Amino acid sequence: STTAAVEPYPSNATDVSQSFHNDTQEHRANATFVFLARNSDINGVVASVQSMEDRFNRKYKYPWVFLNDEPFTEEFKRRVSILTDAPISFGLIPPEHWHQPEWIDEDRARMGRQRMMIKGIIYGGSVPYRNMCRFNSGFFFKHELLQPYRYYWRVEPSVKFFCDLNYDPFLYMEEHDKVYSFTISLEEHEPTVPTLWDSVKEFIDQYPQFIEPQNSMDFLSNDGGKKYNLCHYWSNFEIADMDFWRGEAYTKFFEFLEEKGGWYYERWGDAPVHSIAASLFARRDQIHFFRDIGYRHENFQHCPSGDQWSEGRCACDSQDSFDYTDHSCLKRFESLF
Ligand code: GDP
Ligand code: MN
Numbered sequence: 001s002t003t004a005a006v007e008p009y010p011s012n013a014t015d016v017s018q019s020f021h022n023d024t025q026e027h028r029a030n031a032t033f034v035f036l037a038r039n040s041d042i043n044g045v046v047a048s049v050q051s052m053e054d055r056f057n058r059k060y061k062y063p064w065v066f067l068n069d070e071p072f073t074e075e076f077k078r079r080v081s082i083l084t085d086a087p088i089s090f091g092l093i094p095p096e097h098w099h100q101p102e103w104i105d106e107d108r109a110r111m112g113r114q115r116m117m118i119k120g121i122i123y124g125g126s127v128p129y130r131n132m133c134r135f136n137s138g139f140f141f142k143h144e145l146l147q148p149y150r151y152y153w154r155v156e157p158s159v160k161f162f163c164d165l166n167y168d169p170f171l172y173m174e175e176h177d178k179v180y181s182f183t184i185s186l187e188e189h190e191p192t193v194p195t196l197w198d199s200v201k202e203f204i205d206q207y208p209q210f211i212e213p214q215n216s217m218d219f220l221s222n223d224g225g226k227k228y229n230l231c232h233y234w235s236n237f238e239i240a241d242m243d244f245w246r247g248e249a250y251t252k253f254f255e256f257l258e259e260k261g262g263w264y265y266e267r268w269g270d271a272p273v274h275s276i277a278a279s280l281f282a283r284r285d286q287i288h289f290f291r292d293i294g295y296r297h298e299n300f301q302h303c304p305s306g307d308q309w310s311e312g313r314c315a316c317d318s319q320d321s322f323d324y325t326d327h328s329c330l331k332r333f334e335s336l337f
Contacts, residue, residue: 027171028060028062028168028170028171029150029151029168029170029171029173029174030148030149030150030151031062031149031150031151031152031153031170032062032063032064032065032146032148032149032151032152032153033052033057033062033063033064033065033152033153033154033155034065034067034140034146034152034153034154034155035048035049035064035065035066035067035154035155035156036066036067036068036132036135036136036140036154036156037066037067037068037156037157038068038070039068039070039072039073039075039076041157042075042076042079042080043157044156044157044158045066045076045079045080045157046079046080046083047157047158047160048155048156048157048158048159048160049064049080049083049084049155050083051159051160051161052155052161053083053084053086054161055161055162055163055164055165056161056164056165057084057086058084060168061084061085061086061087062086062153062170063086063087063088063089064080064084064086064087064088064089065088065089065091065143065145065146066080066088066089066090066091067090067091067092067093067140067143067145068090068091068092068093069092069093069095069098069131069135070092071092072090076090077090089145091143091144091145093135093139093143097135097139097142097143098131098135098139099131100127100130100131100264104261104264104265105261105265108261108265109261109264109265112264112265112266112267113125113126113127115191116191116192116266116267119191121189121191121192121267122189123267124191124192124267127264129267130263130264130267132270133263133267133268133269133270134258134263134264134268134270136154136235136270137254137257137263137268137270137273137274138254138258141242141245141246142246146242149242150241150242150243151170151173151174151239151240151241151242152238152239152240152242153169153170153238153239154235154236154237154238154239154240156236156297158297158298159236159237159295159296159297160294160295160296160301160315160316161293161294161295162294162295162296162301162303162304162312162314162315162316163292163293163294163304163308163309163312163313163314163315163316164311164312164313165292165293165312166311166312169181169239169290169293170239172288173239173240173241173288176288177286178241178286178287178288179240179241179244179278179282179286179287180233180238180240180241180244180274180278180282180286180287180288181238181239181240181287181288181289181290182233182234182237182238182287182288182289182290183234183237183289183290183293183295183302184233184234184237184295184297184300184301184302184322184328185231185232185233185234185275185328185329185330185332185333186231186232186234186300186322186327186328186329187229187230187231187232187327187329188230188231188232188269188271188272189230190230191266191267192266192267192268192269193228193230193262193266193267193268193269193272194266195260195262195266196228196257196262196266196268196272196273196276197227197228199256199257199260199262200228200276200280201225202256203252203253203256203257204225204280206256207249207252207253207256210248210249210252210253210280210281211280211281212280212281212282212283214283214284214285215279215280215281215282215283215284216278216279216280216284216287216333216336217279217280218332218335218336219231219275219279219284219329219332219333219336220275220276220279220280229329229332230272231275231329231332232269232271232272232274232275232276232329233271233274233275233278233287234271234297234300235269235270235271235274235275236297237293237295237297238274239290240274240278244277244278244281244282245277247281249277249281250277250281253277253281254273257273284336284337285337287333289330289333289334291304291308292304292308292312294309294312294314294315294316296316300322301316301320301321301322302321302322302323303316303317303318303319303320303321304318304321305318305321306318
């Protein structure tokens with residue numbers, strides 16, 4: 001079944017490990033872009049890939065991995081492949097990594113969706129959105145096409161990269177021992193995670209050995225861990241280390257949360273789950289704010305300022321940046337140091 005999960009296109013660009021090692025640049029990271037998308041997302045996908053290629057990857061040629069719960073159409077593959085010379089592969093997600101598990105109590109899940117719809121929470125009634133959040137939380141890094149790689153950069157449809165990137169952020173991660181990075185951090189909608197923090201506290205009690213002494217609990221909580229302040233890193237942008245997700249602490253954490261069923265009974269996002277894990281299982285200095293990467297995903301953006309803005313030829317207004325606005329958690333992150 002693993003071979004069936006891979007849809008190579010074009011056939012000469014499928015051996016990603018080989019094209020990676022062929023490269024003549026002195027040092028590259030073992031890294032790839034990861035792009036989860038539906039066929040219907042194609043126009044937004046093209047815009048995002050173009051933006052990334054123009055501002056960064058044209059020079060670096062890191063591979064692209066596209067994933068979908070349905071087979072990509074030939075048209076999708078054709079329109080993406082024309083945009084870059086970098087290796088591209090298109091993968092199918094195994095159904096057990098995507099769909100609501102059998103053991104979830106559907107009546108309880110339905111009630112959860114209704115409660116959230118009544119509250120007007122975005123995607124509150126959607127099952128596919130929940131599948132996506134669970135997949136991004138616990139499964140993408142297990143996909144066959146991602147096995148060769150350690151670092152990934154997550155890209156979504158219709159995002160913008162505003163500035164030239166004149167260095168390799170993957171290498172930056174590697175050389176500075178970073179495991180997770182972000183450009184925007186903000187507060188989660190409380191009704192999507194009403195019991196998440198109780199589960200986290202239970203996990204901490206049960207597995208104290210996984211809590212990093214130099215953690216950043218103070219990013220997540222204003223009272224030393226009693227209550228979750230809803231701060232998280234916005235995961236539609238992530239450059240991170242998949243070995244961290246594949247490691248023992250996160251594996252146990254995901255399994256523990258999975259048993260609670262919160263991806264379906266509530267609407268746990270991969271952003272708070274990743275952020276909580278990175279904050280508790282990594283040292284605070286292993287989390288990086290890419291201040292110099294200009295980035296927009298509706299409805300927020302981070303635009304660099306000063307020399308970083310001019311050197312990056314950033315196509316954004318420095319005054320229009322989420323950084324120190326009311327619902328940003330950047331101040332809290334910076335106060336850790
Ligand atoms: P938002 O950013 O929270 O508003 O959610 P998006 O609609 O952007 O979804 C997040 C990511 O998951 C995007 O890359 C989407 O293309 C992808 N995605 C969301 N739902 C599905 C789905 O049902 N199937 C697939 N294949 N991808 C999805
Ligand atoms: Mn999105």
